[in-house]
Amino acid sequence: MSDLLELEGLHVAYGDRLAVPGASLTVGAGESVGLVGPSGSGKSTLVAAALGLLPGEARVDGGTARFRGEDLLAASPGRLRALRGAQIGYVTQDAMRALNPTMRAGRQVAEAMTVHGASPPRAAERLGELLALVGLAAEHADAYPHELSGGQRQRIALAAAIANEPDLLVADEPTTGLDVVVQRRLLDLLSGLRERMGLALLLISHDERVVARLCDRVQRLGPWGQPPSPVQPVRPAAPRAGRGDAPAYENPHASAYGGSHPPATAAPLLELRGVSATYRRRAGRGRAVPALREVDLTLRRGEIVGLVGRSGAGKSTLALLALGLIAPSAGEVRIEGRPLAALGRRARRQQRSRMHLIFQDAYDALPERLTVQRVLAEPLVIQGRRPDREGLADALARAGLRPAEAFLGRTAAELSGGERQRLALARAIAARPQLVVADEPTSMLDPDLRIELIDGMRAARDRDGTTFLFITHDLVLARRVCDRLVVLAEGRVVEHGPVEQVLATPCAPETRTLLEAAL
Amino acid sequence: MTRLLSRKLTQYGLVLALVLVVSFALPRLAPGDPVTYLLGPEEAAALSPADRDRVAGQFGLDAPLPAQFVDYVGGVLSGDLGTSVRYGAPVAEVLLDRLPWTLLLVGGAGLLAAALALWAAVAGARRPGARDTDILGGVLLLSAIPPFFLGMLLLAVVSAELGLLPAYGASSAEGGLLGLDVLERLLLPLVTLTVTTTAVIYLIARTSLLTELSQGYVRFARAKGVGERAILRSHVLRNALLPIVTVFMVSFGDVLGGAVVIETVFAYPGLGSAIYEGVLARDFPLLQGALLLVAVAVIAANALADALYATIDPRVRRTGEVPA
Numbered sequence: 055m056s057d058l059l060e061l062e063g064l065h066v067a068y069g070d071r072l073a074v075p076g077a078s079l080t081v082g083a084g085e086s087v088g089l090v091g092p093s094g095s096g097k098s099t100l101v102a103a104a105l106g107l108l109p110g111e112a113r114v115d116g117g118t119a120r121f122r123g124e125d126l127l128a129a130s131p132g133r134l135r136a137l138r139g140a141q142i143g144y145v146t147q148d149a150m151r152a153l154n155p156t157m158r159a160g161r162q163v164a165e166a167m168t169v170h171g172a173s174p175p176r177a178a179e180r181l182g183e184l185l186a187l188v189g190l191a192a193e194h195a196d197a198y199p200h201e202l203s204g205g206q207r208q209r210i211a212l213a214a215a216i217a218n219e220p221d222l223l224v225a226d227e228p229t230t231g232l233d234v235v236v237q238r239r240l241l242d243l244l245s246g247l248r249e250r251m252g253l254a255l256l257l258i259s260h261d262e263r264v265v266a267r268l269c270d271r272v273q274r275l276g277p278w279g280q281p282p283s284p285v286q287p288v289r290p291a292a293p294r295a296g297r298g299d300a301p302a303y304e305n306p307h308a309s310a311y312g313g314s315h316p317p318a319t320a321a322p323l324l325e326l327r328g329v330s331a332t333y334r335r336r337a338g339r340g341r342a343v344p345a346l347r348e349v350d351l352t353l354r355r356g357e358i359v360g361l362v363g364r365s366g367a368g369k370s371t372l373a374l375l376a377l378g379l380i381a382p383s384a385g386e387v388r389i390e391g392r393p394l395a396a397l398g399r400r401a402r403r404q405q406r407s408r409m410h411l412i413f414q415d416a417y418d419a420l421p422e423r424l425t426v427q428r429v430l431a432e433p434l435v436i437q438g439r440r441p442d443r444e445g446l447a448d449a450l451a452r453a454g455l456r457p458a459e460a461f462l463g464r465t466a467a468e469l470s471g472g473e474r475q476r477l478a479l480a481r482a483i484a485a486r487p488q489l490v491v492a493d494e495p496t497s498m499l500d501p502d503l504r505i506e507l508i509d510g511m512r513a514a515r516d517r518d519g520t521t522f523l524f525i526t527h528d529l530v531l532a533r534r535v536c537d538r539l540v541v542l543a544e545g546r547v548v549e550h551g552p553v554e555q556v557l558a559t560p561c562a563p564e565t566r567t568l569l570e571a572a573l
Numbered sequence: 574m575t576r577l578l579s580r581k582l583t584q585y586g587l588v589l590a591l592v593l594v595v596s597f598a599l600p601r602l603a604p605g606d607p608v609t610y611l612l613g614p615e616e617a618a619a620l621s622p623a624d625r626d627r628v629a630g631q632f633g634l635d636a637p638l639p640a641q642f643v644d645y646v647g648g649v650l651s652g653d654l655g656t657s658v659r660y661g662a663p664v665a666e667v668l669l670d671r672l673p674w675t676l677l678l679v680g681g682a683g684l685l686a687a688a689l690a691l692w693a694a695v696a697g698a699r700r701p702g703a704r705d706t707d708i709l710g711g712v713l714l715l716s717a718i719p720p721f722f723l724g725m726l727l728l729a730v731v732s733a734e735l736g737l738l739p740a741y742g743a744s745s746a747e748g749g750l751l752g753l754d755v756l757e758r759l760l761l762p763l764v765t766l767t768v769t770t771t772a773v774i775y776l777i778a779r780t781s782l783l784t785e786l787s788q789g790y791v792r793f794a795r796a797k798g799v800g801e802r803a804i805l806r807s808h809v810l811r812n813a814l815l816p817i818v819t820v821f822m823v824s825f826g827d828v829l830g831g832a833v834v835i836e837t838v839f840a841y842p843g844l845g846s847a848i849y850e851g852v853l854a855r856d857f858p859l860l861q862g863a864l865l866l867v868a869v870a871v872i873a874a875n876a877l878a879d880a881l882y883a884t885i886d887p888r889v890r891r892t893g894e895v896p897a
Contacts, residue, residue, distance in 0.1 A: 139798030151789035166797040198887040
């Protein structure tokens with residue numbers, strides 16, 4: 055098999071900091087290769103370097119990059135542009151934001167064809183085929199990105215990347231942030247496209263399960279800053295239906311976390327009684343869309359309750375309600391037996407300082423220019439406590455950011471997505487709140503780190519008696535950490551019970567769908 | 574949308590009401606009065622209170638303040654702004670006479686400044702690093718010159734020393750906004766006002782462009798093989814425009830303020846110099862009329878900005894709120 059893409063000993067540096075210490079990678083024609091490595095290991099940087107897409111401050115220090123034997127590092131910017139999008143399709147990381155918010159989706163797909171010489175009518179004609187190929191309807195072409203769901207946006211980006219029938223498709227974390235069901239469909243789509251178009255696939259992911267599903271071979275990058283590690287020996291192709299083989303990851307159908315659960319008699323901390331919430335589509339008027347319908351839920355002290363469901367099921371709405379950040383349109387939220395709505399301004403503020411939200415988007419949730427130390431200290435300052443350096447470092451270590459001392463002085467802007475998520479948890483741990491609502495806190499992490507983060511959560515529960523509402527679509531994690539599991543579908547609680555019981559004998563069809571979609 | 578519109582209209586109405594009060598009160602809070610100006614300090618002091626009232630009565634300024642205010646508001650509603658003390662002519666007439674010149678100056682300078690700022694920002698964004706910082710430094714340096722100083726410098730060098738352009742006025746002969754002499758006289762004040770306006774818009778445009786250039790969609794456009802020029806033109810500019818439009822419209826008030834100084838320096842017969850003369854003469858009717866006109870213009874600019882947001886960004890169309 056001739057090699058399509060060959061990267062050898064590629065060295066990339068940001069200023070004087072090494073980002074990729076000499077990595078090698080080959081992708082043969084028609085082959086499917088997974089590139090995995092922990093967050094911050096330079097996976098995206100490696101590919102960006104080869105395609106001439108490094109940001110200004112980064113540069114390639116050594117090594118070679120060839121596409122069909124052509125030296126990419128010596129190629130002119132114009133030549134690279136001609137390759138990108140034509141022979142090499144590239145779906146960049148964070149495809150949720152890969153689309154221009156002020157341009158209709160269809161035009162963004164058509165653009166990929168017109169810049170490579172297709173006439174506008176020809177591009178418009180092919181647009182319909184492409185949308186059908188990625189499983190979208192023709193009407194989606196007229197939508198603006200904000201009118202599309204995450205999965206749909208991902209498909210639009212994919213349509214643009216394959217528009218010119220490339221020989222190689224590079225997909226960088228194509229499923230991050232998507233719920234399991236959508237994730238599964240997208241992976242099926244990718245493998246279908248591969249077969250139909252005969253293209254080679256380079257799949258960058260921190261999630262070994264994703265790679266195992268789709269790839270013939272896996273190449274690993276070592277953790278950031280380590281000396282150049284030789285590329286791992288090629289692993290035999292995983293069987294289609296095979297589960298990922300990351301050691302810490304278990305099959306959701308297999309053994310569960312055997313630790314102690316808090317007694318069911320513990321005092322209730324948070325109670326939702328017949329809570330409903332509605333949104334209005336347009337400011338002021340428009341149809342009211344129900345997001346939650348008559349939800350009953352009790353969180354006892356020291357309990358970790360998992361909340362699972364597809365995107366749009368009402369998980370985030372429930373989180374906001376639990377924290378009193380939005381008011382229910384019907385029903386009542388009680389904290390320590392008192393209705394949240396009856397608290398005065400002061401009491402409510404005090405209550406809020408004892409609750410903590412870990413946001414889904416670790417990029418938006420952290421101020422870029424504050425140091426890690428200040429980010430961690432902020433909730434303590436709000437509570438009127440004095441942050442001490444050791445305590446903050448300890449929280450960092452518990453969330454898996456080590457050596458903690460080295461991180462304290464950095465700014466959030468210098469952290470990778472996974473590191474930001476760990477910082478977000480560290481902030482919650484440092485604040486020692488009563489209640490933590492964690493909304494997809496591990497979506498950007500690789501499996502080992504997920505486990506570590508989850509264990510950090512459990513340690514915080516054991517030490518401080520913190521109650522967790524853990525929102526996730528990762529059933530493996532839910533099984534490992536949660537005492538109870540609540541399944542939401544279309545704003546209703548469809549199943550509810552001890553985690554082993556729900557996963558072992560799922561009753562609701564939705565639970566079964568989620569289980570089947572789990573990789 | 575209708576609810577949004579009515580909310581906006583209510584907001585504008587409230588601001589207008591406030592403007593009416595302020596434009597009435599502000600001139601009257603300053604020390605001095607029109608009678609002293611008209612007759613000179615000695616004669617005014619010698620006047621009996623009854624005579625004083627008679628002089629002030631010609632301009633409707635003898636009534637108690639509440640009655641004057643009612644008169645003013647009633648006049649505004651019926652289109653009558655009173656009689657100017659300084660010119661002895663209806664305020665509306667004086668203002669309408671001045672308006673075209675200011676529109677020419679402020680409009681020209683605003684557009685020119687926006688174009689320059691955008692051009693400089695794009696030129697810098699296209700080549701970050703040395704060229705960008707050069708432009709940034711240059712613009713900051715220029716904007717650090719106070720407008721009156723720049724105006725006087727231009728007058729001294731271009732008009733007095735070199736004799737290239739006329740030093741004052743707006744046109745040589747009566748009538749006509751068109752003609753070479755109008756342009757000749759417009760040039761120096763226009764340059765001065767443009768220079769002082771460019772910096773604010775440029776700084777925002779630069780930041781906005783740099784922010785947008787680091788967005789994911791730019792990276793993806795590059796991955797599609799789109800060239801840098803096309804990325805700027807068809808992707809970045811439109812997204813970067815939102816804050817630029819905001820600042821442009823908000824700075825409209827500042828530009829008008831700058832026009833007061835510059836029109837005075839160049840003896841340019843616009844609204845700005847009318848305000849300046851009105852202040853000297855304690856010409857209450859002229860001042861309140863001019864302030865009202867300026868305020869309405871600024872409100873209109875902001876309304877225009879609101880309308881433009883929706884055209885620029887489809888996300889605004891749906892929620893009526895500017896996304897973060």
